Amino acid sequence: MTPDRASIRAAFEAAVNMSAEEIEAWLETEESRAVGQTRPGQSESIGRASARRIAAILRTPDAARDDEDYAHMRKVVGFVRRHRAQEPENMVTSRWRYSLMNWGHDPLR
Template identity: 60%
Template sequence: MSLDPAAVRAAFAAAVNMDAAELEEWLETPESLSVGQKKDGALESVGHAAGRRLVTLLRSDPGALDEDAYRLMRKAVGFIRRHRAQEPANMVTSRWRYALMNWGHDPLK
């Protein structure tokens, strides 16, 4: 594997602060569905689709994770880090917060 699993797991654990149940519940809200970039006319945003995959990953046995899971974890960490650097004045009801939550990070926690 070209990724360092221990480093990716540690960064992911530090960045993702929602558990599987919280994330799954969030992904069902209209706010969750209202944000994010959609590719090629897709109905679901990239972040929302990633969030659904993260729910599965969060419920998985860490020993059963494959390289694709680690890539997704690294992608989530990168998204969260980039977006945390762009904090808006009102984060409570912002699209910024909603997008972060689709990736498993609630900045209000």
């Protein structure tokens, strides 16, 4: 594994604190469906589509991950870092928390 991939993987593992199973269960909730931006012509938010990709990456062995997986992992890390910096007063029931959970990160953990 290249040093860049190793650092991306480490940052991804630090940012994503939900398992594939937890992410998939979260996607079944109304709270998950209620947040996020949807691209024109799409029916699912960007975050929910990302969550499905994250769950797939979590199930893929390191050796089988490709450049597109690592690009998405880097995107996830950036999203989580940016949004953690915007923490609201009440994070428990906030759209902020729900949005982060769509990206595989539960800030209450």
